[in-house]
Amino acid sequence: MGMTEIQLVRRPSGVPTADLFAFVDIEPPSVQPGTALVENLLLSVDPYMRECMDDDWELNAGLEGRAIARVIESGTPDLAPGDIVFHRKSWRTHALVTPAESRKIEEIPGVPLSAHLGILGGTGLSAYVGLTRIATLQPGETIFITAAAGGVGTAAGRIAKLLGAGRVIGSTGTTEKAKYLTEEASFDAAFSYRSGSIGELLAEAAPDGIDVCFDNVGGEHLAAAIDVLRPRGRIAWCGAVSSYNHQAPVAPSNLFEIVGKELRLEGFLVREHLDARPELYDFLTPYLRSGEVISDETIVPGFDSMVETFLAMLRGENVGKMLVEL
Numbered sequence: 159m160g161m162t163e164i165q166l167v168r169r170p171s172g173v174p175t176a177d178l179f180a181f182v183d184i185e186p187p188s189v190q191p192g193t194a195l196v197e198n199l200l201l202s203v204d205p206y207m208r209e210c211m212d213d214d215w216e217l218n219a220g221l222e223g224r225a226i227a228r229v230i231e232s233g234t235p236d237l238a239p240g241d242i243v244f245h246r247k248s249w250r251t252h253a254l255v256t257p258a259e260s261r262k263i264e265e266i267p268g269v270p271l272s273a274h275l276g277i278l279g280g281t282g283l284s285a286y287v288g289l290t291r292i293a294t295l296q297p298g299e300t301i302f303i304t305a306a307a308g309g310v311g312t313a314a315g316r317i318a319k320l321l322g323a324g325r326v327i328g329s330t331g332t333t334e335k336a337k338y339l340t341e342e343a344s345f346d347a348a349f350s351y352r353s354g355s356i357g358e359l360l361a362e363a364a365p366d367g368i369d370v371c372f373d374n375v376g377g378e379h380l381a382a383a384i385d386v387l388r389p390r391g392r393i394a395w396c397g398a399v400s401s402y403n404h405q406a407p408v409a410p411s412n413l414f415e416i417v418g419k420e421l422r423l424e425g426f427l428v429r430e431h432l433d434a435r436p437e438l439y440d441f442l443t444p445y446l447r448s449g450e451v452i453s454d455e456t457i458v459p460g461f462d463s464m465v466e467t468f469l470a471m472l473r474g475e476n477v478g479k480m481l482v483e484l
């Protein structure tokens with residue numbers, strides 16, 4: 159059995175390119191007592207990985223990332239061959255994991271495995287926590303979601319509607335993706351931020367203002383939201399993808415409006431809210447089983463496509479959660 163892993167060989171400056179990565183064939187690890195060998199089935203590509211390229215990821219070593227895998231050989235009674243597990247040794251075809259490093263996935267009939275990296279995974283959990291714990295979205299409220307056609311964004315839009323949001327507005331990078339949001343993903347209004355000034359487009363989509371902003375982008379998007387937020391509105395700040403390539407400032411210039419309108423801006427990290435996972439499962443599973451809600455996703459086949467798929471996600475070539483299927 160051969161095993162291949164992808165390593166980072168140089169650090170990026172600005173927009174990353176494929177030549178910063180190398181595919182390396184390595185000896186498959188042998189199964190020791192207390193470990194299991196898994197074959198990876200689905201790999202997640204995520205914006206935070208761009209930040210990891212700057213310093214967190216070691217050069218010329220295996221990389222971290224979320225994956226779903228099948229156990230093929232086991233040296234522990236806690237993991238049996240055939241078990242489906244979640245773990246964080248991605249960017250490779252196979253991995254050696256311990257029970258502590260993996261979590262068994264209970265498959266839900268009628269729900270694709272990929273949903274466990276999408277709306278039922280950390281992606282959906284980020285959306286759910288941002289809406290319920292951080293923004294405390296109330297029925298009837300108007301919400302603006304940025305990077306709305308991505309994994310977190312589509313999940314946030316669908317969950318906001320299920321929570322009773324009055325009007326859900328999204329921004330995204332193309333008019334095709336904006337159309338997807340209103341026609342397929344339960345958004346009431348959506349626009350491409352490339353079709354004009356974000357401030358004007360948002361003011362047009364939300365003539366009466368907004369109560370909540372779920373921000374994945376930062377910079378000009380966040381500034382536009384601050385401008386149209388009603389007094390005592392809330393911002394759940396989830397990410398700042400417009401600045402990860404260091405090409406745009408993160409902070410908006412109108413932060414002081416937060417004081418004048420008594421707004422609340424709160425950042426959050428989903429990893430500090432993993433206790434909400436059972437609540438998310440209970441909330442979403444009936445909708446997923448009935449087909450009322452789906453996990454929006456773009457799945458690219460083949461381990462060889464991993465680097466290009468990661469770069470394509472950063473360029474906005476995904477609708478929903480971007481995954482690679484081996």
Ligand SMILES: NC(=O)c1ccc[n+]([C@@H]2O[C@H](COP(=O)([O-])OP(=O)(O)OC[C@H]3O[C@@H](n4cnc5c(N)ncnc54)[C@H](OP(=O)(O)O)[C@@H]3O)[C@@H](O)[C@H]2O)c1
Pocket residue numbers: 203204205206280281284305306307308309310311329330331332335374375395396397398399400401426427428429471472473474475476478479480
């Ligand atoms: N706080 C947490 O714990 C947590 C957890 C998960 C994710 N996040 C954050 O949530 C956000 C979304 O993550 P995701 O995994 O769901 O990724 P995603 O939205 O599926 O993919 C990234 C998207 O970002 C958009 N984008 C790229 N460059 C942009 C720019 N310069 N300006 C505006 N949009 C840009 C692209 O869509 P367009 O076509 O719309 O440009 C792309 O599809 C990221 O900021 C991520 O860091 C935070």
